[in-house]
Amino acid sequence: MKYNRLISRVYAYLAMALVAASFAGCTPEEMEGGLAPAPKADMVKFKASPTATNPNIITFTNETPGAFKAIWDFGNGTTAEGNQVTGSFPVEGSYTVKLTVFTSGGYATNTQSVSIAKTNVAMLNREDYNFLTGGADKATGKTWVVDRHKAGHMGVGPLAAATPEWWSAPPNDKASEGLYDDEMTFNLNGFAYTYQNNGNTFVNGSNAAGLGGKAQSADYTLPHTPPANMVWSVVEEGGKKFLVLSNKGFIAYYTGVSRYEILKLAENELYLKGADGANAANAWWIRLVPKGFTHPVEVRPYRMENMFDNFDEAGNVTWKKENLTLNESYDNPAPLGINKSAKVAMYVKQEGQTYEFANMFTDFAFDFDLKTRNVFKLKVFVPSYNDFTTAKGEDWAIKNLLKQVSVKLQNGTSAQPWVNQVEIKQQVNEVDKWVELTFNFAPYADRKDLNRVVIQIGGEGNFIPGIFFLDDFRLEP
Structure with missing residues (x-):
């Protein structure tokens, strides 16, 4: 693929998808002898060493004395935990890596800038990136639309459920709403995300206030101008992949969130589950297909x-x-x-x-x-x-x-x-x-x-x- 043409324009950042780390407290053994003095930022030290086989993969080592817990934010939308971890930085640029350490006296944070000299195009040549964006050959990115002609293109159910147990949309069920003409474009160039809604957006009534609308029990369509300069990232947590959008971005139907679990990502299907911003126990499912895609005619037995x-x-x-x-x-x-x-x-x-x-x-x-x-x-x-x-x-x-x-x-x-x-x-x-x-x-x-x-x-x-x-x-x- 024509990476050189594209990578010269790849921005030096990945999407910001910062994950807040939690701290459960010291164990009795760690507390023995009383609390030590609270650590200060200048006490937090770490070393960053490029791996021998790939300078875009950095090994980070915590060198803070007395630390029993280390949490890392790599500044590229990914995080890690441990005294020695690795971070992947496929795109050239400068990244602010943050280390938070916990000692018996408390916690402290310090940052360090890590510079990546050259984009590693092989690290961008990932199947999920290629499916989502069309890959490096697709300079304008890949545009997705709601799979309106298929049953189940939208749904709602418990957040913990594997399927939308409460409701599943029949084909074209929301044809009267400002939904089916919306276009979502993902570009590998700068990890840019563009949402074209033609002036209005279909919203979940309970979350409508997040877009300046009026909260109500029923869903409805309201005027909305999508934010500019949005970016996307794919992060992995707990064995699952999540699509995260910056700047309060969302996918077609607004439910108050910018983070979606990726249930399926293939050449002609993007199936997502997002939480309900107004009710943490609920989730919404949405299925997308590439713009212009037509499902093969199925001959039913x-x-x-x-x-x-x-x-x-x-x-x-x-x-x-x-x-x-x-x-x-x-x-x-x-x-x-x-x-x-x-x-x-x-x-x-x-x-x-x-x-x-x-x-x-x-x-x-x-x-x-x-x-x-x-x-x-x-x-x-x-x-x-x-x-x-x-x-x-x-x-x-x-x-x-x-x-x-x-x-x-x-x-x-x-x-x-x-x-x-x-x-x-x-x-x-x-x-x-x-x-x-x-x-x-x-x-x-x-x-x-x-x-x-x-x-x-x-x-x-x-x-x-x-x-x-x-x-x-x-x-x-």
Whole structure:
């Protein structure tokens, strides 16, 4: 690649991604004999020695007397801990390296300037850098956009979760917002990051104040001018890689953070997870593709396979939730009659307009062949303590909570999967008792575009809460 043409313009800094180090305190052994005098900055000494095989890799040795802990900030977006560590500096320039040491008397910090005489282009020729920026041959950088045409291009869930458990965006779900025309460009030259939003940005309502907007419960689009002179860095911590942006930069959808865990980085995919600035327990997922990239047309198989879940043991379906609380391993509230199993699913529809379309669903990698198999069965328990009398809801709907189970088949790859769905509703005439319901989709056997099963209990369009139990979902042979 044409590194010489590019590297002559590479700035002498990496992105600032400073990580604050914590200090837990001295052990009793370290405190023995009382506290020593507090250290001073001029007592903090360290040596910087280029390695014999690569002058851009520096070995740092702490020479501070009495220090039992040493924390380093290399001034290039990376940190380390230990009395002897190494730092990598691929780009020529001057770096301010900071060492913080802890002694029995306290802690102190000192800095030292480290000069790198020449850029080591081989160290910049990294797979992750090349995927992100297009590499040294791409003088204008590589531009990414939100993967709007794919399901799951945005999502939200617990920060500790591996997937967005609470919500996952269907294709083009945010077409009316200032999101899909945004362009994010990463350049190896100067590690520059440019965000072009065409004048407005889609924001998480809870974090909108961070961009000068008004905090509110719903997401919305607001006018925003992205900051200039932003830079990026990739840092590794705890076995994970993070993409860090300077100057309060962010990726397309504003959630109040500038740091994203890299879940996947490939030539045609950048999949990130960022925290929620207003709620540290939450996270947001976002998937990007290169500008102009088109997904290959997928030919989906057409067949039918077993589907079952008895909630006592692992079934072969994975349930997702929409505005629903679902416990898939709940003690059977009435182990009598036709259902004596130990565990069932508890389906909880909460009160309010937000939960008027509560449901659970599961997607498949094939389109259903309803000519061969088309009958679904499940057991349901409807408690009489639910409020089936109060009426509150949308004018187009039945405003009462219903003693009803609906099974819908949809095209989960569609931007609006409910538009062409097929649905069968079954009324439950007996409460406080397990009953088995049958849903026969034989009348829809000619459909070849259905690949999602939806279960909805209590009706839709009403704002009334309800608790239900279900078990033994299956597709009949």
